[in-house]
Amino acid sequence: MNVYEKYMRLEKFPHIWCPGCGDGTAMKAIIRAIDRIGLEKDKVAMVSGIGCSSRTPGYLDFNTLHTTHGRALPFATGVKMAKPELNVIVVSGDGDATAIGGNHFIHTARRNIDITMLIFNNYIYGMTGGQYSPVTPYGKYGTTAPYGNIEPPFDICGIAIAAGASFVARGTVYHALPLDKLIEQAIRKKGFSVVEIFSQCPTSYGRRNKQPTPVDMMNWFKDNAVPVKKAETMSPEELKEKIVIGVLHDVEKPEYMEEYSKLIERVQSSAKKN
Amino acid sequence: MDRKIRFLQGNEACAEGAIAAGARFFAGYPITPSSEIAEVLARRLPQVGGKFIQMEDEIAAMGAVIGASLAGAKSITATSGPGFSLKQENLGYAMLTEIPVVVVDVMRGGPSTGLPTSPSQSDVMQAKWGTHGDHPVIAISPWSVKESFDLTVRCFNLSEKYRTPVILLLDEIVGHMREAIEIPDPSKIEIVNRQKPTCKPDEYLPYDPANDVNPLPAFGEGYRFHVTGLNHDKTGFPTGKAELVQMDEERLLRKVEKNRDDIITFDEIELKDAEIGIFAYGSTARSAMSAIKQARVQGIKVGMLRAITIWPFPDEKVLELSKKVKTIIVPEMNMGMMRLEVERASKNNCQVMGIHRADGEPINPQQILSRIKEVG
Numbered sequence: 011m012n013v014y015e016k017y018m019r020l021e022k023f024p025h026i027w028c029p030g031c032g033d034g035t036a037m038k039a040i041i042r043a044i045d046r047i048g049l050e051k052d053k054v055a056m057v058s059g060i061g062c063s064s065r066t067p068g069y070l071d072f073n074t075l076h077t078t079h080g081r082a083l084p085f086a087t088g089v090k091m092a093k094p095e096l097n098v099i100v101v102s103g104d105g106d107a108t109a110i111g112g113n114h115f116i117h118t119a120r121r122n123i124d125i126t127m128l129i130f131n132n133y134i135y136g137m138t139g140g141q142y143s144p145v146t147p148y149g150k151y152g153t154t155a156p157y158g159n160i161e162p163p164f165d166i167c168g169i170a171i172a173a174g175a176s177f178v179a180r181g182t183v184y185h186a187l188p189l190d191k192l193i194e195q196a197i198r199k200k201g202f203s204v205v206e207i208f209s210q211c212p213t214s215y216g217r218r219n220k221q222p223t224p225v226d227m228m229n230w231f232k233d234n235a236v237p238v239k240k241a242e243t244m245s246p247e248e249l250k251e252k253i254v255i256g257v258l259h260d261v262e263k264p265e266y267m268e269e270y271s272k273l274i275e276r277v278q279s280s281a282k283k284n
Numbered sequence: 285m286d287r288k289i290r291f292l293q294g295n296e297a298c299a300e301g302a303i304a305a306g307a308r309f310f311a312g313y314p315i316t317p318s319s320e321i322a323e324v325l326a327r328r329l330p331q332v333g334g335k336f337i338q339m340e341d342e343i344a345a346m347g348a349v350i351g352a353s354l355a356g357a358k359s360i361t362a363t364s365g366p367g368f369s370l371k372q373e374n375l376g377y378a379m380l381t382e383i384p385v386v387v388v389d390v391m392r393g394g395p396s397t398g399l400p401t402s403p404s405q406s407d408v409m410q411a412k413w414g415t416h417g418d419h420p421v422i423a424i425s426p427w428s429v430k431e432s433f434d435l436t437v438r439c440f441n442l443s444e445k446y447r448t449p450v451i452l453l454l455d456e457i458v459g460h461m462r463e464a465i466e467i468p469d470p471s472k473i474e475i476v477n478r479q480k481p482t483c484k485p486d487e488y489l490p491y492d493p494a495n496d497v498n499p500l501p502a503f504g505e506g507y508r509f510h511v512t513g514l515n516h517d518k519t520g521f522p523t524g525k526a527e528l529v530q531m532d533e534e535r536l537l538r539k540v541e542k543n544r545d546d547i548i549t550f551d552e553i554e555l556k557d558a559e560i561g562i563f564a565y566g567s568t569a570r571s572a573m574s575a576i577k578q579a580r581v582q583g584i585k586v587g588m589l590r591a592i593t594i595w596p597f598p599d600e601k602v603l604e605l606s607k608k609v610k611t612i613i614v615p616e617m618n619m620g621m622m623r624l625e626v627e628r629a630s631k632n633n634c635q636v637m638g639i640h641r642a643d644g645e646p647i648n649p650q651q652i653l654s655r656i657k658e659v660g
Contacts, residue, residue, distance in 0.1 A: 022521060055503050057351070068510055068521060073503035075354065076512035077347065078377050084311075084344035088351025088359070091335045092309055093504050096355065117340035270335060277330040 030224030032209030063130035080110030140214030176201030299324035301436030308334035311348035356502030376415030402644025558587030606630030
């Protein structure tokens with residue numbers, strides 16, 4: 011049995027993803043990371059919202075929870091609080107995480123609860139047919155941006171850092187091997203950790219934006235990705251339209267469940283004294 | 285034996301009832317007039333090793349209680365009208381995925397922001413039809429502080445027994461009034477816990493059509509099942525197959541419908557010789573009670589069917605009453621929501637008259653008494 015078969019629910023295949031989609035590559039990177047850490051399958055809860063990326067948990071042999079659109083983090087927070095010994099991993103997409111779920115994203119980061127969030131960013135609402143999302147770049151096309159998008163995009167990692175996440179990284183499915191290392195680091199991190207994963211959607215995004223094949227899109231990741239170290243030597247002008255990959259943020263700060271355990275201890279010991 | 289008498293608000297009694305029922309997780313968002321439930325549980329839950337969290341919004345609070353329940357903690361959230369509206373999508377999620385949770389709605393005036401500090405009973409239809417799709421609903425409405433305690437326990441028990449969310453509909457009057465109540469000894473409180481599977485993990489079916497209610501293991505107990513808000517087959521994985529979807533839908537409704545006798549409770553007051561019946565619930569039933577006493581002194585034969593379980597609706601009892609009395613009066617703090625149900629269930633056997641107001645004022649005994657005299 012190869013490492014993927016060990017974690018996949020093969021009887022649930024074929025998957026729903028289009029030919030050329032990057033989400034399967036991201037899923038395999040998640041499996042490699044989990045296998046390397048050696049997490050017990052029973053001790054992993056994988057939670058998702060709605061969208062193409064959010065179908066990932068259904069294909070994996072963990073405790074899996076496919077919730078409502080944008081709400082994976084609140085459900086995951088409940089799971090983690092009721093059972094802190096579970097490794098809670100959220101899989102989300104750019105629309106799910108930053109549009110309908112944007113409020114939960116910033117507040118979960120603020121609490122710094124020990125949850126890992128993997129955001130598959132394909133710039134678009136793929137499942138519903140290619141509507142622009144909060145991260146669709148300015149000027150790009152979607153079915154609801156037929157004349158080009160006039161909204162400025164979010165920087166997902168920037169939001170996560172500003173809101174209080176303790177670990178933030180970015181990778182792409184072209185850089186599949188470094189990607190599993192980023193995911194591994196994120197899962198190992200105590201606190202709220204985020205990995206933004208650029209994943210291609212040739213069907214709903216590439217075809218409308220002069221990258222009609224998966225190869226075109228992967229080449230674009232390859233040509234435009236800049237490692238963090240190199241990015242530090244570049245000017246903002248040079249970094250325009252580049253994808254900075256690697257660990258962007260890694261700090262130690264109080265984790266929510268640990269704080270909660272201390273609170274319970276404090277309340278119960280003062281009750282005993284009285 | 286020490287008697288534990290306490291002077292509590294309905295909201296406080298609800299929170300204490302939750303602790304007594306074994307609730308160990310609360311997620312909520314501040315909203316009047318339900319905030320005391322959150323405030324009491326923020327203090328009480330850590331004392332018993334449970335956890336409280338104030339989420340970023342009402343939707344998140346509903347999601348968190350579902351997640352916590354799935355991880356094995358009996359969970360509760362509390363809100364009021366506007367927040368109850370926001371919770372509806374995830375409430376439907378819990379209904380379809382059959383995850384037990386208790387949702388308290390302390391009803392205030394509406395629609396919209398409405399009358400935040402005034403009572404109403406205008407969420408009774410939202411409780412039934414607020415979320416989209418066909419779904420089973422259990423909703424219960426207490427009329428006293430004592431019942432706020434007891435029925436919160438009952439909500440948890442029904443929720444665990446039938447693997448479904450249960451709604452506790454308080455109105456602002458019951459939520460905020462104070463009464464002395466005796467807190468029962470924990471050994472005297474009946475507690476129902478969800479059924480856990482005893483089969484091997486690979487044989488477990490979370491939605492087996494052979495059972496109306498299936499066992500529910502917690503995440504982390506070795507069963508590794510899938511939960512989705514998509515229509516699913518017996519294994520819990522998405523399906524679009526018409527016959528499987530229909531079968532699951534029918535089972536979902538059946539598990540409540542078939543157990544109406546267990547779920548529906550009511551109180552029959554002075555109905556033996558009654559010629560006029562009152563159908564009431566929540567705090568309005570208290571006014572009705574006072575009106576009945578006064579009318580009886582004046583020789584008018586009037587009694588009351590007090591619905592404790594609002595949903596499923598006590599059709600059989602209303603039908604029985606309609607065959608006995610010439611008029612059923614339905615006082616309620618809305619513009620006639622349950623009156624329509626009473627009309628439907630009474631099948632034209634008698635006249636049905638409402639007393640309705642949605643102005644944030646309670647329906648007082650005098651109003652009910654004068655209507656009794658009109659029809660008497």
